[in-house]
Each structure stands twice: as C-alpha cells, then as structure tokens.
Amino acid sequence: MHVLVSPFTKSFDDEWFTYIVPKELEKYISIGIVVDVPLQTQIVSGVVLSIQKEQDLSFDVDKLKPIISIKYETLLLNKNQITIIKWISKYYFCKIHSSLNLFFPRNLKEKIEKIKLDLKSRKELNYIFNYKKDLTENQEKVFKQIEKTEKNIIFYWVTWSGKTEVYVNLVKKYLDMWKQSLILLPEIILNNQIFERFKEIFWEDVVIINSSITETSKYKNRVDIYNNNAKIIIWTRSSLFYPYRNLGLVIIDEEHDPSYKSDNSPKVDIREIALKMREFYDFKLIFASGTPSIKTIYKWLTKEFEIVNLLQEYEK
Numbered sequence: 001m002h003v004l005v006s007p008f009t010k011s012f013d014d015e016w017f018t019y020i021v022p023k024e025l026e027k028y029i030s031i032g033i034v035v036d037v038p039l040q041t042q043i044v045s046g047v048v049l050s051i052q053k054e055q056d057l058s059f060d061v062d063k064l065k066p067i068i069s070i071k072y073e074t075l076l077l078n079k080n081q082i083t084i085i086k087w088i089s090k091y092y093f094c095k096i097h098s099s100l101n102l103f104f105p106r107n108l109k110e111k112i113e114k115i116k117l118d119l120k121s122r123k124e125l126n127y128i129f130n131y132k133k134d135l136t137e138n139q140e141k142v143f144k145q146i147e148k149t150e151k152n153i154i155f156y157w158v159t160w161s162g163k164t165e166v167y168v169n170l171v172k173k174y175l176d177m178w179k180q181s182l183i184l185l186p187e188i189i190l191n192n193q194i195f196e197r198f199k200e201i202f203w204e205d206v207v208i209i210n211s212s213i214t215e216t217s218k219y220k221n222r223v224d225i226y227n228n229n230a231k232i233i234i235w236t237r238s239s240l241f242y243p244y245r246n247l248g249l250v251i252i253d254e255e256h257d258p259s260y261k262s263d264n265s266p267k268v269d270i271r272e273i274a275l276k277m278r279e280f281y282d283f284k285l286i287f288a289s290g291t292p293s294i295k296t297i298y299k300w301l302t303k304e305f306e307i308v309n310l311l312q313e314y315e316k
Contacts, residue, residue, distance in 0.1 A: 001026050001053065003067065005037050006085075006096045007046035008109055015089070015096050016049055020066040028070050032077040034112055036068040045071055045112055047100060049082050072117060076243070077103060080280040087276055094266035102268070103241045107215040108222065121229040122220065125205040127175055131168065138312050139166050145308045146170065146286065152278065154300055155251075155288040157310040163288065164197045166310065170249060170284075171198075175231055179248030183234045184270065186257035194253065198234060207233045237262070237270040240277070247283045250274055255287040255296060271296075 001021040019037055021029050029035075033048050077085070081103060088099035104112075111117045135143060143166055146153055157163045171181040183194060198206045207221045207230045224230035228245040237260055240250075252260065252271060260270045271287065278285050287296050287305070299305045 001029065001051065002064065003029060003035075003048045004050040004052065005035060005046040005067070006049050006100050007037065007039055007044045008097060008101060008104060008112075009039070009042075009044050010095075010097060017046075018052075018064055020064045022066050025067065025070060028073055030073075030075065031079060031082060032075040033073055034071040034076060036071050038065050038068060043068060045109075047077060047082075047104075049086070049096075071112065071115070074117075074119060080277075081243075083280065084273070084277060088266060088268060088273065091272075091276075092266045092268055098266045102238075102266070103243075105218070105238070107219045111219065119223055119226055121224050121227045123224075123229075125224065125229055125231065127202060127205050127231055129172055129175065129202070131172075131201045133165065135165055135169060136162065136312075138310060139169075142166055142308050142310050143169055145306075146284070147173070149306045149308075151306040152275070152299070152304065153284070153286045154292055154296055154305050154307040155286050155310070156292060156307055157288065157290055158312075159290060161310040161312060163310060164194050167194065167251060167253075168197065168201060170251070170286075171232055174248035174284075177248060178231070179246050180225070180228065180231050180233065180244050181249040181251075182239060182244070182247065183232075183251045183253060184239065184260070185234065185236055186254050187236045187259040195234060198232065202232060205232070208235070240270055240274060244281075247281055249284045249286075251286045251288055253288050255289045256291050256293040 002018055003021055004016040005019055006016045017037070029048065029051060031048055031051060034045055035048060036043055036045055085099045085103065088094070088102070089096045139162055167183065174181050185194065195208055199208065207224065221230060222242055225233065226243040226245065233239055252274060255271060262268050274285055296305065300307050
C-alpha cells in the first residue's frame with residue numbers, strides 16, 4: 001500500500017509525495033489522518049490525501065521511503081475537504097501545502113507538532129432562544145423566499161431595512177434542526193450590528209471571533225465547531241475552512257467587500273470557494289449586499305443565483 005502525503009512545511013513539490021505504508025500500519029491508515037514522514041533530511045508531519053495500490057503507480061516504487069508513524073488516527077479532514085484542497089491548488093495555481101494550510105492554521109499545527117491535540121469540547125453550548133420579535137411584512141416575505149428557493153441567493157437590501165432580523169430568524173430555523181450557521185463579515189467590520197445583535201440574543205453561546213481573540217480561544221472554538229457543539233459562528237473569511245460537521249447556512253455579508261479576496265498566497269476568493277463547497281455540502285448559501293459585486297450580478301443574470309430584495313426601511 002502507498003499513500004500520497006502533503007506535508008505542512010514548504011516543499012519543492014507542487015502536489016504531494018508518495019510513501020510506502022509499512023505492513024504493521026496498513027490497517028490504521030485512512031484518508032485525512034496526520035502522519036510523520038521523512039522529507040529530505042528531516043521528519044515532518046503531513047496529511048494523507050490519497051491511498052493507492054501499487055498497480056496505480058507509474059514509477060519505480062523501490063526507491064520510495066516508508067512513513068515513519070501515524071501521529072493522529074483521528075480524521076482531521078474529510079474527503080470533501082480534501083477535494084476542495086486539491087481544487088484550490090489547481091484553480092489558484094498554488095502548491096498543495098499552501099491550500100492545505102488554509103485548513104490548518106498555525107495554532108492547530110503547533111498542537112499537532114507538540115502532540116497536544118485535544119478534540120474534546122470543554123463546555124456545552126445551549127443556544128436558548130427566547131427572542132419574540134416579529135418580522136415586518138417585507139422581512140417575512142424575504143424570509144419565506146429564502147426558505148423556498150433551492151438556488152444560491154443574492155440578498156439585496158437597503159440601509160436600515162432590518163436585514164439582521166432576517167439573519168436571526170434564518171439562524172433560528174437551522175438551529176431548530178440542530179445545524180450550524182456561519183455568518184462571514186468583512187475584515188474591516190469587527191464590531192457591527194450583526195455582532196452585537198447576535199450576542200444580545202444568544203449571549204455567550206455565539207462563537208464570535210475577530211483579530212482581538214487569542215490563539216488559545218481560536219483553538220477552543222475550532223474544537224467546538226469540530227464537535228458540532230458550536231452552532232452559530234460569526235467570523236471573517238478564514239472561518240470557511242473550519243471543520244464543520246453539520247453546516248446548514250452560510251451568509252456572506254457585504255459580499256462586495258474586497259477583503260473576501262486574499263492578498264497573500266494563495267490568493268483565494270472566499271466567495272468562489274463557498275460556491276465550490278456548495279457542490280459537496282447541503283447548506284443554504286446567501287450573498288448579501290446593498291451593492292452586489294458585478295460577478296454576483298452576472299451569476300443572477302445567468303440563473304445561477306436567485307435574488308430577493310429588502311428595499312423598505314424598517315419602521316420601529
């Protein structure tokens with residue numbers, strides 16, 4: 001048995017490396033686990049991206065090195081995530097370790113390297129919903145349109161129309177099904193009305209993360225997301241790469257904002273990746289903006305998206 005492994009470290013290879021699996025480890029090997037492998041003069045950690053039989057290989061296997069050990073048997077990536085990682089590498093012309101590391105931030109890799117990875121949640125989040133505010137007629141119409149359509153959605157709104165109340169009710173709908181909801185915010189908006197409104201309604205059970213959150217807190221939030229304990233996540237673009245178990249709703253707020261596209265390598269566009277993920281995951285995807293981007297409008301014109309409008313200011 002042979003495996004294709006992508007190390008976390010930078011390497012000269014564009015894709016991955018092939019290693020032999022020792023007989024005693026074969027029954028423990030699966031796609032998505034972390035292993036230690038030799039790379040040049042070092043021993044490094046990496047993720048198993050594929051398992052191959054000898055007849056599938058097009059080169060001499062005698063010179064291949066064996067993996068050294070299995071670092072974690074727990075699956076840290078599923079097959080869909082690995083498909084996305086490979087797609088990012090090809091679509092954005094970046095090395096495989098660059099796309100892999102989008103799913104493995106520094107704090108997680110440090111835990112893995114130091115063998116301190118603990119995937120048990122410390123606290124049970126309850127999500128008690130006692131909010132009784134009714135939607136306006138226009139808000140209710142938008143809510144029902146979003147509920148009904150099976151397409152991706154452009155949510156076009158005007159200022160002071162009460163879009164956040166629609167968000168709250170959508171999140172409540174998926175919370176009732178015990179599904180996770182992710183609301184993405186531009187990096188420049190760290191404390192806006194969405195942040196404050198959800199905290200007011202759901203208290204400390206909302207996972208709200210921004211640049212002021214410590215690396216330790218980010219790691220704990222990752223664990224809660226991995227365990228399907230965290231159900232409401234409000235964050236910036238990097239949160240799309242977290243290990244969701246039951247994602248039901250993704251809202252990209254202010255989708256026109258340029259911060260959804262990374263300036264650093266890999267120069268990914270979160271909106272494009274969310275659309276690709278939608279092919280493998282059954283979640284509702286909403287691009288929300290008062291000034292939708294040209295690309296998004298084009299997707300509506302080509303029938304890829306359906307548009308819903310909230311054009312009347314909310315009257316208190």
